Amino acid sequence: MKTLGKIINALIFIFLYAPIAVMIVFSFNSSRSTYVFEKFSLKWYGEFLNSTITITAVKNTLLLAVVSALIATVFGTIASIGIYNLKSKTAKGAIMGVTNIPMMNPDVVTGVSLMLLFVFIGRFLGLASSLSVYTILIAHITFNLPYVILNVLPKLRQVGNTYTEAARDLGCTYSKAFLKVIFPNIYSGILSGFLMAFTLSLDDFVISYFTNGTGFQTLPLLIYSKTKKSVKPDIYALSTVIFVAVLLLLILVNSIKAKSEKQQKTKRSSKAKNIVLTVVSATVCIAIIAYSAIPSENYNEFSKKLKCKYTTSLAGSTLNVFNWGEYISDGIDDTLNVIEAFEDTTGIQVNYDNFDSNETMYSKLKSGAVAYDVIIPSDYMIERLKNEKMLRKLDYSKIPNYKFIDKKYKNLYFDEKNEYSVPYSVGKTGLIYNSKMVKGKVDSWSVMWDEKYKGQVLTFNNSRDAFSIAQFMLGQDVNSTKKSDWKAAAQLLKKQNKVLQARVMDEVFTKMPGNNAAIAPYYAGDFLTMYDSNENLRFVYPKEGVNVFVDSLCVPSNAKNYEAAMMFINFMLEPEVALANAEYICYASPNTAVVNNDNYSLKGNEILYPKKKVKEQYYHNIDSKTRNYYEKLWEEVLLS
Amino acid sequence: MSNKKNILELKNITVSFDGEKILDDISLSISDKEFVTLLGPSGCGKTTTLRIIAGFLEPDSGDVFFDGEIINSLPANKRNVNTIFQRYALFPHLNVYDNIAFGLKVKKVPKDEIKKRVKEMLKLVNLEGFEKRSIAKLSGGQQQRVAIARAVINKPKILLLDEPLAALDLKLRKDMQTELKNIQKQLGITFIFVTHDQEEALSMSDKVVVMNEGKIQHIGTPQDIYNEPVNAFVADFIGESNIIDGVMLDDFKVKIEGVTLQCLDKGFKTNEAVDVVIRPEDVDIVHPEKGLITGEVTSVTFLGVHFEIIVDVNGFKWMIQTTDESKVGDKVGLLIEPDAIHIMKKSKYSGLYGDYSSFSDEMDEISNPDVEIVSEED
Ligand SMILES: Nc1ncnc2c1ncn2[C@@H]1O[C@H](COP(=O)(O)OP(=O)(O)OP(=O)(O)O)[C@@H](O)[C@H]1O
């Protein structure tokens, strides 16, 4: 029995810490690979320390956590005293119930309801954007409060009324009695309430997501938004730093506790010391990370290379940009930090936020809770936004660099008259396969149904992309509104189930390079990343056709800084800037100044810029009836 | 001692919690330097009375006088009264010295004087050298002393003590009783002492206040309440009592168990039904022919100084404490002197106390009715 206990203990320990250990090991890996440790390197630590976006997010997260936890601790403690001293038992029960509900509530409910409240109040007050850094702060205080009460109230109960009475008996007023005898005895509850609130705030994603305004991105929000591209090891490095910091903090707190217990609380000052030490250590943590000097670059050389003149007439104003995660060159690896360069050139302050899908971006805009000046949606979403009058026409006279956009990418279906959008980045789906595992010539999606590769085929884990492959096979229009078309495609997908290994999105970045699967559809640009770590991988555009998408710069109709938005869009088209972005994102660029630039490392790349014409189709915005229909079919496919 | 000036007076105090009357019309006068004990069973309202005096609770109606002035709503911190709490309530985050010095520090007494007075206190309660000790590392008796020192260092006019000895073992309790008594004499202040131990109350107090169900039952000296309890509750609560239904035939003549006895009480109506109290140690066991009342011994317990004998008289069981041994089954006579008899008016407690049918070793047999019946019929 004893040995069994030991074994189980060991297993629990392993399960708890093995993932962290793996993460720490790979944060020191010199390559992006998550399965081969190539060489020890501190590169990823350098990267995250050099990324203004990440550092800003860390700063924001810590600031938010400390401030919200402090406020929640003060209010929570006062509230606990109030609840404890309530005479009526029923009132006490009722209030405890009410304060406990937010803890039981799923975060989504709390988040959405808070957002609705903020938007309602914002509309009521006539604010252009009702969500801001204050709303996320209020939200964090709100969900932290019950946890503080949960920690403080039992301490109060344990201490009871007698100490207060004893102190008053000896001449103290109520408030003096609290300070002199109650506080020192419930202090540990207050501290653990604070720490709990701090950690909860630190890693909250859901509630932050719903209540966050523009320009205040926290770390969880940043990490979740990075799903367009795979998560890079700089996040492992960052997580390692956080883990070590939290570990140190815990050790510190425990050693203080142990010490004060050893001294048997002989001196009141040891309590005071506790408080001071904790607050100081927390503050020091923030200070170190926040002010770990971010070497601010000098953009003098760079500004000479700009094609247009940029005035500083808008200096001091702010510009809110909403983009995909990891979709702009951010200064890592000596690349250009585009946002900083823009700020330096124009004096405009940029608030930069990320989203992870067109749909989340849409709902955020639609809620009216935030006002962005520049967004970067995909084609079909632009069509939808345009139809719903959520976009504002661009003033192309202020975007002279528009001339660099390839004719191929003008007058596209979603913006036939070139009024609303400026193409930013272009991608195509295609078929990736491992040449060591797949024999013969591959030029058709049909290989994904080949029983030879049973258990080695991956496909998209999203309905639209998965359906499109079957639709290409059947020679359909991917935007068909005919039920029979979708039904036939679903039939075909069901037949595929028996050869499939899994439906994946991001996991493809580990499965394909790791030789864990032979065939997978994915985006051309991402193939290049995978090829870096496994040279046996191959890419083809299947003859039946592929999906092509264009992500474009647009301005929402409620933008507040239209002039700055024009400036920003023009800046993004600057050959130097567009080049940096194209190198960073690894997708095809619609900018001729990039494509023809001899310094462009991907110039003429066969995969991004194929010579042979590829048969391709755009997704259009699909009416909700058809969407509901195919989503139902998709569920059937998943269940069959 | 009732001629001394009253330092504290409670007049018609009533307190209710959740609609339930906890103190019901309490009136009480306490003189300076008096040792008063509140005695009563658990939940009778002793602590509540102290809380009224200390200022933690305002009465719903009635007045509290201190030195002749109404202090109903004077907050606790402004009263010249200190309390030793039921569980001491020493501050765990402070050491012995800081606990004792607490009251003086709050009053901003100069450091040197605090030092001097704490030293005196430590000497008074025999804890010299314990200054730096943490509270958690003290024994129950030592904590008790710290609590006393912490309270009396403030030189209160009245010290309230809420069952201060309840948590101590018997030996320590006896020692502390004498010590408390000495401290009171040395300091010359009023003690209001709460206990539910009647022996403690009798041995320590100048005046005992017997309470039950939120009402004062009897106020008197220890001798008064022992010898002349006002009702069956007090008689039973203070020591052991046989309480028998009787009829007052005339002054100095009471009839119990069909026998007329001489007594020292008078002033009742003729043929008034009364409760008759006879203490177990006041009954002599004699030969059946010589006794006024006869009965049969149903149980004998040896207690060292004496035997405790239960005698069944026509179904009512008497307890008798005597040094003469009897055997179970013996027919015996009971002899009662006139001064051993105390007559009380009937009260709502009549018939509830003073019968030893379910006493001592027979307790074990109560759960088994058969045995009970057998011993009855024997
Ligand atoms: N704050 C309160 N709220 C409600 N009821 C109370 C409160 N304080 C005391 N009581 C009730 O009042 C009654 C008397 O309580 P009190 O503490 O005065 O009894 P006590 O005589 O000191 O008993 P013990 O010997 O057990 O300490 C009890 O029934 C108790 O439940």
Ligand SMILES: [Mg+2]
């Ligand atoms: Mg009590």
